[in-house]
Amino acid sequence: DTEVTQTPKHLVMGMTNKKSLKCEQHMGHRAMYWYKQKAKKPPELMFVYSYEKLSINESVPSRFSPECPNSSLLNLHLHALQPEDSALYLCASSQDRVRVQGRTEAFFGQGTRLTVV
Amino acid sequence: AQSVTQLGSHVSVSEGALVLLRCNYSSSVPPYLFWYVQYPNQGLQLLLKYTSAATLVKGINGFEAEFKKSETSFHLTKPSAHMSDAAEYFCAVRGDTGGGNKLTFGTGTQLKVEL
Numbered sequence: 001d002t003e004v005t006q007t008p009k010h011l012v013m014g015m016t017n018k019k020s021l022k023c024e025q026h027m028g029h030r031a032m033y034w035y036k037q038k039a040k041k042p043p044e045l046m047f048v049y050s051y052e053k054l055s056i057n058e059s060v061p062s063r064f065s066p067e068c069p070n071s072s073l074l075n076l077h078l079h080a081l082q083p084e085d086s087a088l089y090l091c092a093s094s095q096d097r098v099r100v101q102g103r104t105e106a107f108f109g110q111g112t113r114l115t116v117v
Numbered sequence: 118a119q120s121v122t123q124l125g126s127h128v129s130v131s132e133g134a135l136v137l138l139r140c141n142y143s144s145s146v147p148p149y150l151f152w153y154v155q156y157p158n159q160g161l162q163l164l165l166k167y168t169s170a171a172t173l174v175k176g177i178n179g180f181e182a183e184f185k186k187s188e189t190s191f192h193l194t195k196p197s198a199h200m201s202d203a204a205e206y207f208c209a210v211r212g213d214t215g216g217g218n219k220l221t222f223g224t225g226t227q228l229k230v231e232l
Contacts, residue, residue, distance in 0.1 A: 004160075031218045042207055042222035043161070050218055090160055096218060104149045104168050104211055106220050108160040 006091050006109035014117055015081060021112045023074040023091030030096040032074040033106065034066060037088040049074060050096050081116045088113055119144045119212040121191075123223035131231050136180075136195040138226045140208030143189065149211040150191045152182055153222075156204045164206075167191060178202070203230045 004025045013019045023032065030051050035043035048056035049068040063085075065077040074091055094106040124139040142148050149168055153161040165176025172184045182193045193206065208223040 006160075033218075033220065040225075042225050045219065045221065048218050056219060088158075092161075092220070094218070094220070105151060105163050105166050106211075107163070108153075110160040113158070 004091055004093055004107050004109035006089075006112050008112060009110065010113045010115075012115045012117060013078065013081065015083070017081075018077070018079045020078065021076040021089055021091075021114075023076075023093075023109055024072055025093040025107070026072055027093060027107065028071075029093035029107075030071060031094045031106075032068060033092040033094075034074070034076050035090040035092065037090055037111070039087075043090055047076075078114075081114075083116050086114055086116045118221075119148055119210045120221060121150070121208045121210045121223040123208050123226050125226055126224065127227045127229065129229040129231060130198045132200055133197050136193070136198045136202065136228065138193040138206050138208075138228065140182075140191045140193065140223060141189050142191060142208075142210055144210065144212075150182075150184065151209045151211070151220075152176065152180070152191075152193050153207045153209060154178075154204050155207065161207065164193070198228075198230045200230050200232075203228055 007022045032049045034046040037043045045058050046060045047066045052068045063080045067075040088111045090111045091109045092106040120143045122141045151166045152164040154164050155161050164180050165174045167174050167184045175181045180195045184191050206226045212219040
């Protein structure tokens with residue numbers, strides 16, 4: 001099973017709402033990622049978790065709050081977002097630190113299309 | 118920091134023609150390089166990866182890429198384009214920062230396949 005599952009697929013939220021994006025993988029990967037992708041642009045890294053600990057935060061505003069409750073789950077909590085935060089949010093997972101020779105790739109979910117109104 | 122540069126944001130080919138998408142990397146050490154494809158409103162799918170085991174890498178859907186250290190390139194090719202190949206293609210590099218878990222993408226190349 002090489003699947004990363006993201007829910008929901010679509011989300012519309014107001015600027016005062018609180019919502020969460022969820023991501024799940026069962027490949028035994030210990031690195032998990034959140035990316036933001038605007039239309040016609042490449043994915044931009046937001047956060048990386050390694051062994052359930054936050055290892056990279058790319059200076060993301062605090063209205064985005066990641067959480068890794070266990071090795072299979074990754075959440076992104078959203079609060080007080082702005083319309084410019086509307087984008088496709090992608091979750092990915094991979095082997096941590098290229099520990100296993102040859103298994104270097106990241107697997108991506110289908111994304112959550114977020115619209116902030 | 119390691120990075121990749123994709124030359125040509127849009128490439129148009131005729132069905133049956135050769136596909137060539139360009140990617141150059143910047144790295145002081147042998148990099149881990151990847152090509153991903155993204156269809157509209159979908160996530161990214163891995164096409165192929167370079168991990169130093171072989172310089173010519175074969176991927177899915179008939180795509181392949183050749184790692185050329187002398188040119189710091191990892192160009193993606195397919196001998197004969199199909200209509201279903203129309204998509205956005207991203208070159209990516211996995212870097213040493215962040216404990217080796219930082220995956221950075223190029224700006225992407227939109228491939229159009231015409232009849």
